Amino acid sequence: MYLGLDLGTSGVKAMLIDDEQRIIGSASGALDVSRPHPGWSEQDPADWIRATEQALDALKAAHPDALAAVRGIGLSGQMHGATLLDKHDAALRPCILWNDTRSFRQAAALDSDPQFRALTGNIVFPGFTAPKLAWVRENEPEIFAEVRWILLPKDYLRLWLTGEHMSEMSDSAGTSWLDTGKRKWSESLLAATQLDERQMPDLVEGTDSAGTLCPELASRWGMGSGVVVAGGAGDNAASACGMGTVGEGQAFVSLGTSGVLFAANARYLPNPESAVHAFCHALPNTWHQMGVILSATDALNWHSGVTGRSAGELTGELGDTLNSPGSVTFLPYLSGERTPHNDAAIRGAFVGLGHESSRAALTQAVLEGVSFAIRDSLEALRAAGTRLTRVTAIGGGSRSRYWLKSIATALDLPVDLPADGDFGAAFGAARLGLIAATGANPVATCFAPATAETIAPETSLVSAYEDAYQRYRRLYPAIKEATL
Incomplete structure (x- = not known):
């Protein structure tokens, strides 16, 4: 048996799989x-430890024999969080999370130093880890002076599980301290934030062993000795391992709270000017690119809150037949935007409202606005040298057929839907635990699920969608100018 632990923002999910990758059970703890x-x-x-204990206690209650047979554990986690520990491994302050924007000034200052983009292949975004440490140094100097270790969230779980200060490439690539092409910490980038490599965890590949489960915890959950804990992955790379998105040209679009267009690469293809994330993948000698939008289903949920209708009711009003874009355009910048604008201050807007603009028209505009934001990410990936022929849809938003048709038509690419199953980050983490424990071939292990259905672009509407997308693109500079 193999165990995947995914530390998300809203909870910890634990999943058990067997050696044939069948899901035996899962449980979660809330955050x-x-x-x-x-x-x-x-x-x-x-709280991460408490939630993990809650999830594992539930798994033990439901599947005690399976949990006792675990031989490998994989970790996945929310990226970019700054977990600061003293010399006794005690947390010095609450972890500053990925969606915390307080360090936008520090991020801009670091990004103005050309070595950051040159070595990391990425813009220094406010959500990344390095600017958070710069903020702590300027605003909480007494805490900064006590920092002995800087760990990412899932690696704090690893410390509790194994006693080891270790991380891996995919998560560490989101810190702004990793030389992403060379897959190692950069002494010069750490020095630019008045840190050194001594304060960073050792690095392994996501498929490698990164410690063994300590005897006390193994005994608590009935496991034997020598349970291997894999390097693991950041949440998006772990989801890619779960989805089998590990080979050149494979891609998925994730419609969660935020939106991600993720493409696997066999080589390092940075293009920071387009605000594409170029990170190491969890598998050795592979990389990936991501376009990230900050409000995907979050935009629909906001609209739901304003209208007093559930997301399902709102999308249900549109039916399943894709409409031509209307006169209303929605910019989904409710909490700023990453790709392609790197703009924490921009905010969303409805443009083109009229007396005839019904609730359904606004819902349609919201779905189209997110589709066009994902198209922005596709164009950014193309500018970085990546060509996609199709994408697989995952996440809660993929339950809306209308939205999938809108995305397929906006991208002018077929969108595949995987067969029923849970192929997310916890499953990908469990796969990494299997590889680390058994030495299995990473690519063969991380195969893609069967495709249940393909949503093709509506060819009769591709031209109308292209016109609406160009209108959408013209609105960002206009809104930015009006809100300066």
Whole structure:
């Protein structure tokens, strides 16, 4: 048996699979986010352990024999979080999360240093880890002075599980301290934030062993000795391992709270000017690119809150037949935007409202706006040298057939739907645990699920969607100018 642990923002998910990758069971533990000031987003690392214990206790109650047979554990986690520990491994403050934007000034200052883009292949975004440490140095100097270790969230779980200070390439690529092409920490980038490599965890590949489960925890859950804990992956790379998106040209679009267009690469293809994320993949000698939009289903959920109708009711009003884009355009920048604008201050808008603009028209505009934002990511990937012929849709938003048709037509690419199953980050983490424990071939292990259905672009509407997309693109500079 093999166990995947996925530390998300809203909870920890634990999943058990057997050696044939059949899902035996899963359980979760809930997490809350603290927002003490506007733009702040924090969690207490102790809560991650509590939620993991809750999930594993539930798995033990439901599947005690299977849990006892675990031989490998894989970790996945929310990226970019700054977990700061003292010399006794005690947390010095709550972890500053990926969606915390307080360090936007520090991010801009680091990004103005050309070595950051040159070595990491990425813009220094406010959500990344390095600017968070710069903020702590400027605003909490007494805490900065006590920092002995800087760990990413899932690697704090690893410390608890194994006693090891270790990380892997895919998650570490989101810190702004990794030389992404060489897959190692950059001394010069750490020095630019007044840190050194001594404060960073050792690095392994996601498929490698990164410690063994400590005897006390193994005994608690009835496991034997020598349970291997894999390097694991950041959440998007782990999802890619679960989806089998590990080979050149394979891609998925994730419609979760945020939206991601993820493409696997056999070589390193940075293009920071387009705000594409170029990160190491979880598998050795592979990389990936991501276009990231900050509000995907979050945009529909916002619209749901304003209208007092559930997301299902709103999309249900549109039916299944794709409409030609209407006169209303929605910009989904409710909390700023990453790809392609790298703009934390921009905010969303409806443009083109008239007396005839019904609730259904606004819902259609919201879905189209997110589809066009994903098209922005596709254009950014193309500018970085990646060519896609199709994508697979995952995430909660993929339950809307109308939305899938809109995305397929906006991208002018077929969108595949996987067969029923859970192929997310916890499953990908479990696969990494299997590989680390058995030495199985990573590519052969991380195969893609069967395709249940393909949503083709509506060819009769591709031209109308292209016109609407060009209108959408013209609105960002106009809105930005009006809100300066």
